[in-house]
Amino acid sequence: MxxxxxxxxxxxxARKESRLHSAAARKFLAFGGLIGLVxxxxxxxPYFLTFDNVVGILLxxxxxxxxxxxxxxxxxxxxxxLSVGTVxxxxxxxxxxxxxxxxxxxxxxxxxGMATGMLAGLINGVTISKMKVPPFVATLGVMMAARGxxxxxxxxKPIYFTGTPVVRGLTMDSLVGALIPRLDVPNAVFFLFGAxxxxxLILGKTVLGRYAFAIGSNEEATRLSxxxxxxxxxxxxxxxxxxxGLAGVVMGSRLNSAQPALGAGxxxxxxxxxxxxxxxxxxxxxxxxxxxxxxxVMSVLxxxxxxxxxxxxxxxxxxxxxxxxxxxADVLRRRKQ
Amino acid sequence: MTGGVRxxxxxxxxxxxxxxxxxxxxxxxxxxxxxxxxFPGVRAVQDASLDILPGEVHALVGENGAGKSTxxxxxxGVYRKDAGRVLYKGKEVEIPTPRxxxxxxxxxxxxxxxxxxxxTVAQNVFIGRxxxxxxxxxxxxxxxxxxxxxxxxxLHLKMDPRxxxxxxxVAAQQLVEITRALSFHSEVLIMxxxxxxxxEAEIEELFHIIRQLGEKxxxxxxxxxxxxxxxxxxxxxxxxxxxxxxxxxxTREASIDxxxxxxxxxxxxxxxxxxxxxxxxxxxxxxxxxxxxKAIKDVSFTLRRGEILGVAGLMGAGRTEVMRAVFGAxxxxxxxxxxxxxxxxxxxxxxxxRIGLGYLSEDRKRYGLSLGMDVENNLVLSAFKKFLxxxxxxxxxxxxxxxxxxxxxxAIKTTGPQQKVKNLSGGNQQKVVVxxxxxxxxxxxxxxxxTRGIDVGAKSxxxxxxxxxxxxxxxxxxxxxxxxEILRLSHRIVVMSEGRITAELDAAQATEETIMxxxxxxxxxxxxxxxxxxxx
Numbered sequence: 081m082x083x084x085x086x087x088x089x090x091x092x093x094a095r096k097e098s099r100l101h102s103a104a105a106r107k108f109l110a111f112g113g114l115i116g117l118v119x120x121x122x123x124x125x126p127y128f129l130t131f132d133n134v135v136g137i138l139l140x141x142x143x144x145x146x147x148x149x150x151x152x153x154x155x156x157x158x159x160x161x162l163s164v165g166t167v168x169x170x171x172x173x174x175x176x177x178x179x180x181x182x183x184x185x186x187x188x189x190x191x192x193g194m195a196t197g198m199l200a201g202l203i204n205g206v207t208i209s210k211m212k213v214p215p216f217v218a219t220l221g222v223m224m225a226a227r228g229x230x231x232x233x234x235x236x237k238p239i240y241f242t243g244t245p246v247v248r249g250l251t252m253d254s255l256v257g258a259l260i261p262r263l264d265v266p267n268a269v270f271f272l273f274g275a276x277x278x279x280x281l282i283l284g285k286t287v288l289g290r291y292a293f294a295i296g297s298n299e300e301a302t303r304l305s306x307x308x309x310x311x312x313x314x315x316x317x318x319x320x321x322x323x324x325g326l327a328g329v330v331m332g333s334r335l336n337s338a339q340p341a342l343g344a345g346x347x348x349x350x351x352x353x354x355x356x357x358x359x360x361x362x363x364x365x366x367x368x369x370x371x372x373x374x375x376x377v378m379s380v381l382x383x384x385x386x387x388x389x390x391x392x393x394x395x396x397x398x399x400x401x402x403x404x405x406x407x408x409a410d411v412l413r414r415r416k417q
Numbered sequence: 418m419t420g421g422v423r424x425x426x427x428x429x430x431x432x433x434x435x436x437x438x439x440x441x442x443x444x445x446x447x448x449x450x451x452x453x454x455x456f457p458g459v460r461a462v463q464d465a466s467l468d469i470l471p472g473e474v475h476a477l478v479g480e481n482g483a484g485k486s487t488x489x490x491x492x493x494g495v496y497r498k499d500a501g502r503v504l505y506k507g508k509e510v511e512i513p514t515p516r517x518x519x520x521x522x523x524x525x526x527x528x529x530x531x532x533x534x535x536x537t538v539a540q541n542v543f544i545g546r547x548x549x550x551x552x553x554x555x556x557x558x559x560x561x562x563x564x565x566x567x568x569x570x571x572l573h574l575k576m577d578p579r580x581x582x583x584x585x586x587v588a589a590q591q592l593v594e595i596t597r598a599l600s601f602h603s604e605v606l607i608m609x610x611x612x613x614x615x616x617e618a619e620i621e622e623l624f625h626i627i628r629q630l631g632e633k634x635x636x637x638x639x640x641x642x643x644x645x646x647x648x649x650x651x652x653x654x655x656x657x658x659x660x661x662x663x664x665x666x667x668t669r670e671a672s673i674d675x676x677x678x679x680x681x682x683x684x685x686x687x688x689x690x691x692x693x694x695x696x697x698x699x700x701x702x703x704x705x706x707x708x709x710x711k712a713i714k715d716v717s718f719t720l721r722r723g724e725i726l727g728v729a730g731l732m733g734a735g736r737t738e739v740m741r742a743v744f745g746a747x748x749x750x751x752x753x754x755x756x757x758x759x760x761x762x763x764x765x766x767x768x769x770x771r772i773g774l775g776y777l778s779e780d781r782k783r784y785g786l787s788l789g790m791d792v793e794n795n796l797v798l799s800a801f802k803k804f805l806x807x808x809x810x811x812x813x814x815x816x817x818x819x820x821x822x823x824x825x826x827x828a829i830k831t832t833g834p835q836q837k838v839k840n841l842s843g844g845n846q847q848k849v850v851v852x853x854x855x856x857x858x859x860x861x862x863x864x865x866x867x868t869r870g871i872d873v874g875a876k877s878x879x880x881x882x883x884x885x886x887x888x889x890x891x892x893x894x895x896x897x898x899x900x901x902e903i904l905r906l907s908h909r910i911v912v913m914s915e916g917r918i919t920a921e922l923d924a925a926q927a928t929e930e931t932i933m934x935x936x937x938x939x940x941x942x943x944x945x946x947x948x949x950x951x952x953x
Contacts, residue, residue, distance in 0.1 A: 287548055290536075290556045294544055297533035304495060304531050305544040306516030364535035 109409055110357050110373045113402075114380065121384035128387055135265055137376070137383045142251075142272040143168070143327050143334075145375035147350035148357070149279040150201075150323030152371045153289075153316050155354050158296040158363025159215040161317065163204060163223035164324045165346030169339070170226040171197040171328030176239030176338035179247065186246055193332070194325035200226055201321015205314030227344060234340040241336050251333040271330050272372075275323065280368040282319070292316050296363025352399070353378055356406040377402065443470050444507065446604050446636045447492065447523065452501030454487055459842075461487040463660040464501070469605055469636040474627060476647040476668070477640045479657035479680050480876075485640050486528055488657070489607045493525035494518035516545070522604035526594045526611055528640075532582050539565035539578035542597040568596050572626060587733040588615055595623070599630075606630065607638040612646060617937055624650050642899070643933075644673045656680055698722040699757065701892050702774075702861055704743055707752030712738040714916040716752075720861065720894060723887045727907030727924070728896045729932045735916040736896045737779065740863045744776040745769045756861075770799060775854030777847075779866035779896070785850040786838050793820035793834035795849050800857040823852035827882065844875020851882065862886065864895045868902060880906060900929045914938045 121128040147164045154161040175193030178184045184192075200222055207218040241247040251271060257264025283289035291312040294302040303309045332338045355361065356377050357370030381402060385395045445468040454462040462484040469475055477485045490496045492503065494512040502509050505521055512518050518525070532541050539561045540547065549557030565578035574592060582590060591611065598606055608627075612620045627637060627650060639651055647654060648668060655665040656679040663679050702720040707713055712735045720726050728736045742749040745763040754761050756772050763769045766776070778785045786795055797804055797816045804815045820834040827848045831841060838849055847867060854862055864883070868876040883893055883906060897903050903910055910927050912920040912935035920935035 285556060286554050287556055288554070290540065290544075290547060293535055294533045294540075297535035298531070301531035301533055302544065304515050304527065306514065306519050307545045308516075364533070 109413070110370055110377060110406065113356075113406070114373055114377050117377065117380050117384060121380070121387065124384070125387045128384060133383065133387070135269075137379050138269045138272075139266060139334075140383065141375050141379040142268045143331050144346065144349050144353055144378065145272045145372055146275050146323055146327040146330060147346060148353035148371040148375050149275055149368060150320030150327075151347075151350045151354045152279070152357075152359055152366050152368060153283065153292050154215070154320045155351070155359050155361060156283075156292045156296045156363060156366040157313060157316050158299070158361075159208065159313070159317070160219065160351070160361075161201075161204060161320050162216065162219040162347050163200060163226055164320065164327075164350050165343040165348075166223050166226040166230065167197050167200040167321055167324040167343075168328040168331060168346060169343030170200065170230045170233075171325040172332035172338040173230045173234045173239065173328075173340050175329055175332050176241070177233060179244055180239050180241060186244060189247075190250075190329050193329045194322055197325020197328060198318050198322040201324065202314060202318040204321065205317030208317065209310035209313040223344075223347065230340040230343070234338065236340060238340065239338045241332065241338075247333050248336040251330050268330055268334060271326070275326060276368055276372050279323070283368055288312065288315055288319065293364060296365075298364075349378065352403045356403060358410065360410075374406075377406075443472075445470050445504075446506060448504040448507075449488070449492065450502040450504065452488060452491055452503070453499045454484075454491055454496055455499055460660055462491065462498075465657065465660070465662040467655055467662055467665070469638060470653075471604070471634045471636050472631050473652040474631055474637045474639055474650050476651035476654045477638055477657065478642075478644065478647065478654060478676060483657040483680070484660040485657050486609055487660075488662075489525060489609060489638060489640065492518070492605075493523060493607060495525075519545075519601055519603075522601065523607070524598045524601040524603040524605070525607040526598045526609060528609040532590055532593060534583035535581065537579050537581055538569075538576060538585075538593050538596075541582055541593055542568065542578075542600050544597075564600070565596070568600055572596060572599070573622075588619055591615060592619075595626070599626075603635065605636045605638070607640075609640045610642070611639075612641060612643065620646070644676060645930075647676075648673065698724070700755075701757055702743075702894075703755040703758075704739075705753040705755070707739060707742055707749050707754075709738065709742050709747065709749040712916050713742060713749065716913075716916075716918055718911050718918060718921070720892050721908075722892055723890055724908045725883060725887055725893045725895055725906050727903040727910040728894060728913065729898075729900065729903050729910055730913035730936045732898070734913040734936065736913050737865055738916075739913070740776065740865060740894065740896060743769075744774055744863060746776070770857060770859075773858065773860040774863065775799075775857065775859035775861065776863045777850050777854070777865060777867060779869055785853075786846060788839035789837060791835045791837055792824065792829065792831050792841070792849060793817065795838050796820045796823050796834075796852045796856055799853050819856055823856060826855075827852050828878070842875065844878060847875075847879055848882065851886075859891070861892045861894070864893060864897075866897055867895060868897075868899070900932055903932065904929065912936050 118129075127133055147168060151161055151164055171193040174196040175189045178192045179186055179189035204215075204219050204222050207213045207221075208215050211218075213221075251268035252266050254264040254266050255270075283292070291302065291307055291309075294305075294307065295309055295313060295316075299309060328338075331342075353374035354366070354371050355374070357367065357372070357374030359366030359370060378399060381399055382395050385398060386392075390398070447469045449465060449467040452462060452465045453460070465484065465488050467475075467477075467488070477489070479485050487496065491498045492512065494515045494517050497513060503512060504510070510521065512521065512523070533544065536544070539558070542565045543561040547556045547558070547561050549555060549560055562578045569576050569578065572592070572595070574596070576585075576589065576592070582593060585593065595608075595611065598608075611623060615623060627639070630637060639647070641647060651668045653665055654668050654671055654676060656663045656676060658680060666676075698721045700719045701722050703717075704719075705717045707716040714735075716735075716739050718726070728740075730736050738747065741747045742752075743754060743763065745765045745768050748764055754763055761768075761772055763772070763774075769776070787798065790798075793816060797819055800819075801811075804812050804819070817834065823829070824831060824834065829841075829848045829852065830845050838846060841849065851862070867883070868879055880902075883895070887893055895903070895906060904924065904927060907924045910920075910922045910924055910932065911918050912922065912932055914936055915938075919938045920931075922931060922935075
């Protein structure tokens with residue numbers, strides 16, 4: 081009788097899956113789409129690829145991109161966060177209150193803004209993991225509450241940072257421009273890339289990232305493995321909140337004011353960026369690079385259509401179509417597997 | 418003074434079983450004493466006791482629903498016991514979480530695979546223990562890959578620790594689970610049906626690993642339905658029935674018949690399959706050359722009027738996939754389906770229902786029932802059209818009558834038609850699903866694991882019900898992983914392995930052994946092995 085070792089079985093029966101078919105392929109899809117858009121728009125308009133316009137696109141991506149970073153973590157756990165937009169606004173308003181109304185030092189204001197976001201995220205997380213409220217409902221509640229609180233705290237009026245020009249300079253000045261005069265890319269862009277690198281490290285190198293994937297992949301199995309799922313889930317939402325807080329700081333700085341009425345609808349743009357970037361709403365899969373590409377797909381699209389004088393209403397229609405097309409492409413790819 | 422105190426404590430810890438290194442009676446690593454655990458509506462474990470000795474393979478047997486898994490989950494910290502004591506080396510302990518169990522040196526391989534498919538092999542093996550550096554916030558992938566490689570080498574497995582688990586076969590995934598359990602260097606290792614998805618050769622190798630662990634003093638609890646396997650591997654057998662531990666016997670003193678008798682313990686539905694009225698009744702369903710992706714490879718079979726066709730096979734053999742394709746839930750890539758000789762096109766479950774097919778999912782809570790609704794509405798749901806009056810008005814009197822008729826006919830134990838289905842027992846829920854299809858005038862019923870999670874008594878009723886249905890001229894396809902069930906009920910049996918039908922057996926001639934042999938035929942694997950041998 082021939083003896084078969086387990087090794088042969090394990091090696092022999094492992095279904096062959098080229099890595100191209102997984103996460104990389106999804107990113108490639110989004111990246112290919114982005115390149116395609118850039119080519120189309122640069123052929124359609126000579127203005128599209130000018131330095132000013134490219135900087136404009138980068139700048140327009142910052143807030144949505146940073147929100148998308150946080151949303152990526154949540155969506156990888158197979159959750160959803162609808163509150164990122166209004167929490168961003170609340171964070172900006174808190175920063176405004178701390179700096180302009182109370183006259184506290186600017187760093188305190190910035191940290192206060194981010195802490196506000198993190199706290200809101202933590203409330204999301206605890207509601208979801210301890211109270212077992214579904215993410216959709218929990219974050220819907222926080223979304224509404226944060227919107228209301230922004231209006232209450234600010235008295236429904238914008239809070240300006242006119243007394244502290246440093247706030248605006250934080251994102252709108254250009255450190256690079258100071259060194260290389262012709263290359264005045266505003267700092268905001270580097271906030272986005274810095275945050276993206278940070279998010280990428282957290283997702284790839286820390287236990288928080290690992291458990292986000294594990295929870296999204298099989299929550300019960302993760303729990304049975306002895307991982308404190310509740311705590312890590314709450315931490316993921318808190319992290320998402322912190323990114324919303326950062327987006328609020330960048331937003332406030334860019335507008336030189338905290339606009340309490342802004343923010344609703346941003347959560348959907350952020351989720352769209354994540355989804356275009358190939359992160360699966362059913363959890364367990366996703367990348368930061370994908371989200372960044374997704375965010376750029378959206379802002380390139382809006383920018384290009386605007387240059388081609390497509391009315392704003394139609395820009396929305398096209399963006400909606402792109403979101404569905406991106407996910408459909410992914411569904412097709414999965415079906416082939 | 419202190420010496421005296423310590424001495425006394427030592428005596429206390431040793432307990433009545435006595436200590437010492439004598440080979441006569443080694444002290445158990447873990448003792449369960451009078452453990453009970455209930456779930457709403459079910460007393461899963463009652464007053465169960467069990468000793469696990471170092472180095473022994475302790476088989477835990479019993480019918481489905483006897484409480485084996487629940488008892489072991491209490492020990493592994495998945496469930497908290499309602500009553501009873503758990504002693505670890507003579508000292509009473511509480512095991513509130515899986516992590517607490519791991520820290521005590523108790524690890525478990527769960528019955529259903531509990532892996533994270535999106536993560537790699539190493540990430541799965543070391544989940545929860547992957548930290549290193551920067552206040553323990555970072556994951557050290559290089560380290561866990563290296564350690565996983567060592568563990569895999571120990572088991573003679575050729576697997577890349579960086580492979581994603583989703584790309585492994587079910588058998589290979591099972592090996593990952595075993596690797597993970599071993600990585601804890603546990604003193605007690607619980608294996609819940611570890612061989613369910615393994616082929617003969619793989620099982621041999623697993624036994625080799627188990628024996629090695631035994632020599633190292635690891636106490637192993639081995640849950641399995643395959644009694645012949647237990648004869649081969651275990652030292653002692655504990656039988657559970659209806660949540661209680663019935664008896665523990667040394668394996669070499671127990672015959673398989675004796676164990677079965679202890680397992681069943683009471684009168685159970687034993688009628689052999691009804692002899693078909695006519696020699697060859699008409700073929701009601703014929704499936705030809707059905708294919709769908711990698712799951713279904715050229716499957717053909719027939720079903721006759723009044724027949725129960727058993728579909729046997731291991732997990733992942735493609736049984737459910739075939740039936741879902743026939744039912745139109747996952748349309749096949751190619752293949753033909755004939756109903757009473759007429760070619761039909763089933764593109765959706767709607768089409769299937771229209772031509773008289775009914776599918777009773779293995780997961781009835783997810784696919785078969787609207788749990789929050791009452792019995793009456795569940796019963797009439799798929800035949801709703803019959804009860805509609807003018808402008809889509811529901812004729813309540815008619816639905817009430819129909820519901821009452823089926824509650825009576827199927828002997829559904831309920832407080833009344835208005836009882837919520839989620840408050841019924843598993844067996845009665847299953848009856849509601851059956852009733853639902855009968856109300857829709859279904860001629861061909863596909864039962865997917867009809868008795869999963871149903872206790873012994875209710876099981877017997879379901880068997881009787883299926884038998885009655887065939888006598889009334891209904892035809893039944895029954896997928897089941899429980900061989901005794903297949904053998905007891907089917908007229909004919911088809912066996913599947915890796916997406917193909919590997920055998921069609923007459924129920925009178927089939928045995929558990931023949932079925933298992935065909936269920937473990939490996940088309941792809943054996944070919945590659947032969948190729949390896951013939952190569953110079």
